[in-house]
Amino acid sequence: MMGAPIKSIAIPDEVVMSKIYIVRGIKIMLDRDLAELYGVETKVLKQSVKRNISRFPKDFMFEMSEREHT
Known part of the structure; x- marks a missing residue:
C-alpha cells in the first residue's frame, strides 16, 4: 500500500533566505x-x-533562550 503522493513546489531562494x-x-x-x-x-513538524530523531544529527536543533528569542 502506498502513501499519499508527495507534493513538490518551488520556493524562491529569497523566501528561504x-x-x-x-x-x-x-x-x-x-x-x-x-x-x-x-x-x-509547527506542532506537527x-x-x-521527535518520532524520527535518529535520522537527524545531534546538533540538528536546539532550544533558544528567551533572550535569544527576542
Whole structure:
C-alpha cells in the first residue's frame, strides 16, 4: 500500500533566505518558519522530528533562550 503522493513546489531562494537567522554564530531556521515552508503546523513538524530523531544529527536543533528569542 502506498502513501499519499508527495507534493513538490518551488520556493524562491529569497523566501528561504529571509527565514535564516544567525544565532550563537550559526545559521538557523525557526521551527515556525520551517513548518510554514513545509505547509504543516509547527506542532506537527516537531512531533515528526521527535518520532524520527535518529535520522537527524545531534546538533540538528536546539532550544533558544528567551533572550535569544527576542
